[in-house]
Amino acid sequence: MSVMSEDGMTREDVFYYSDGLKITAHLYRPESWKPGDPPLPAVICLTGYTGRKNVATIDIPRRLAREGFVTLAPDYRGYGEAEGERGRHRPLEQAQNTYDAVTYLETIDGVDADRIGVYGSSFGAANAVWAAAFDPRMKVVVSAVGVHDGERWLRSVRSAYDWYEFRDKVRADARQRVRTGEKTMIYRYDIYPNDPGAVEKPKLNVEEHGAEDVTHVDMESVEACLRYKPDWVVDRISPRPVLFFAAEYDSIVPPEEVVATYEKCGEPKKLVELHGARHNHVYEFSNTEYFEQVAGETTAWFRQYL
Numbered sequence: 001m002s003v004m005s006e007d008g009m010t011r012e013d014v015f016y017y018s019d020g021l022k023i024t025a026h027l028y029r030p031e032s033w034k035p036g037d038p039p040l041p042a043v044i045c046l047t048g049y050t051g052r053k054n055v056a057t058i059d060i061p062r063r064l065a066r067e068g069f070v071t072l073a074p075d076y077r078g079y080g081e082a083e084g085e086r087g088r089h090r091p092l093e094q095a096q097n098t099y100d101a102v103t104y105l106e107t108i109d110g111v112d113a114d115r116i117g118v119y120g121s122s123f124g125a126a127n128a129v130w131a132a133a134f135d136p137r138m139k140v141v142v143s144a145v146g147v148h149d150g151e152r153w154l155r156s157v158r159s160a161y162d163w164y165e166f167r168d169k170v171r172a173d174a175r176q177r178v179r180t181g182e183k184t185m186i187y188r189y190d191i192y193p194n195d196p197g198a199v200e201k202p203k204l205n206v207e208e209h210g211a212e213d214v215t216h217v218d219m220e221s222v223e224a225c226l227r228y229k230p231d232w233v234v235d236r237i238s239p240r241p242v243l244f245f246a247a248e249y250d251s252i253v254p255p256e257e258v259v260a261t262y263e264k265c266g267e268p269k270k271l272v273e274l275h276g277a278r279h280n281h282v283y284e285f286s287n288t289e290y291f292e293q294v295a296g297e298t299t300a301w302f303r304q305y306l
């Protein structure tokens with residue numbers, strides 16, 4: 001596989017298998033690394049609900065590679081260039097992809113298999129917390145503007161009236177599905193809100209990113225989200241350290257969603273509140289100032305504990 005050098009790091013397009021499906025990923029290393037060097041700590045970097053390795057959450061793995069870490073940024077199954085059914089968003093399957101990402105890193109030359117951490121942003125933070133709770137191979141965790149209880153999250157971004165209507169729609173579709181096998185699709189931003197005042201994420205296209213965006217998922221994906229509650233297991237991570245980020249003006253994942261899970265988490269832990277920030281401000285494309293704060297805190301956390 002070809003290796004490309006990019007400003008203090010190298011990037012290799014790789015893949016591994018999870019549940020029999022080929023999962024595509026970017027593997028980043030410090031540019032100075034060469035075979036035979038002492039093994040380095042590694043971090044798996046998980047993207048949000050949009051499932052793509054190379055659009056929004058492309059910045060943290062690059063930064064960490066420049067700072068001396070090996071990083072792996074995978075697509076979720078069914079997203080980006082990975083194999084799998086399009087329009088199927090199942091958190092537990094994404095967690096399995098994460099466990100297998102750890103196993104894959106254990107096979108990579110130059111990785112210290114005893115020093116693997118995980119970073120997740122938005123819905124990727126949900127997967128980071130869930131996966132780390134059940135897999136002690138993930139030694140350090142970072143959760144940035146993360147969902148930690150699917151039902152609590154989707155209720156928090158709706159009025160009471162809209163929540164009851166949405167919940168009943170999901171239930172009615174489930175009853176229809178189990179009797180007929182018919183599948184109903186729903187637009188991503190009808191599940192959760194977009195931030196109308198935020199900088200839009202770069203558009204995913206085949207020419208630049210190898211795959212088009214997956215904008216619709218089946219309603220069963222919504223059911224799966226409602227039942228996904230990393231908040232219930234976050235206490236299992238301790239004594240491994242967890243760093244949380246919450247954005248003050250986050251209308252996609254309100255900061256209360258982060259704080260509630262931070263309070264349940266065992267020590268050592270830290271909460272960084274991004275004053276004045278919105279959800280997408282943790283990404284470099286959206287706001288370089290807040291991104292630098294997130295990247296700096298994240299790098300320091302992994303350096304201290306990993």
